[in-house]
Amino acid sequence: MQSSLTLYPLPNYSFGTKAPQLDEDQSVAARQARHMSDYARAGMRKTVEAVLLVHEHGHPHVLMLQVANSYFRLPGDYLKPGEDYVTGLKRALSEKLAPPLDPNDPISTNTQHVDWDVAELLGTWWRPHFDSYMYPYIPPHITKPKEEKRIYVIQLPDKHLLSVPKNLKLVAIPLFELHENAGRYGPQLSTLPNLLGRFQFVMG
């Protein structure tokens, strides 16, 4: 009944860079306006994010993207129309973290398609309105949530080249740093240690 994940040491992975990937929205107001127009056209937004785990000295670390030396986020994306969560997550991870298709063309945004091993669903967050509040359940009296976000955990291979858009940093944050640290990491990232508690970690 207990699922297991194999974690490899951080130095097993190598990190390159690739063309920058800028946010589509330049402000909170612009993001909200786009969400409203997307919702009017296509209904509830579906978002998918991934937890990639490594270990240092046997303690699990989560790979996160750091934006402009300030906030942290998991790699992921909104689903395209008709895309399912797992397919969309594999596409998003390849866009965000796979090596460029042609290493001699470093400004290309074409990336290799990696068949990421999507292991298990970790958690779900719901956005009832077009504001910033999300909840791990659909709040009472909400019949039409505006966004559903699913967070999956990935089983990484024992070695891998990850290529990071130049405007972002990829950092490995230990579980003990995230735990009960919503002030720095927000309510979603700070509760990842709780969501991961049910797994048996095998240190590879």
Added chain:
Amino acid sequence: MQSSLTLYPLPNYSFGTKAPQLDEDQSVAARQARHMSDYARAGMRKTVEAVLLVHEHGHPHVLMLQVANSYFRLPGDYLKPGEDYVTGLKRALSEKLAPPLDPNDPISTNTQHVDWDVAELLGTWWRPHFDSYMYPYIPPHITKPKEEKRIYVIQLPDKHLLSVPKNLKLVAIPLFELHENAGRYGPQLSTLPNLLGRFQFVMG
């Protein structure tokens, strides 16, 4: 990839009482002393607890035991030597919540053995030392944790009689009341909504 749980309305369940079950330890110091002597004899304590879910108007509620009109806890117990988590959980739930074996002998502590449907592991908490702090991971440099607690979710049948020890109350707490409410419910109970977020709830 998404697990599902069927929740039934609270009025589907009926609640009786049975003989009181008092805490074995009368103080925090006594509990810690017993933990230390148990550890010296039998090694790491293993604890198991259950999340039993119902719904009211479509919103999930967790059944919890309330002790002395103050603190809340999940039904569960320490494992006996050699007992596995699932067997121990079924025994503990029957002791805490199953009807008395003989309804005409209300002071008996013998209870029916119910074959509870243990659905999935939700989370794990570790106690590195003999104090009150627990973490959802083994903290770095801790090689011999003193306790491992596993929390499972139960698939309840559509109807059931639950018998509650007279010194305890069984209460149904909505997810929205637990969420981000560590002040009242503590770090374990307040993050149950996060752990339950990955389930699809079917309202029966």
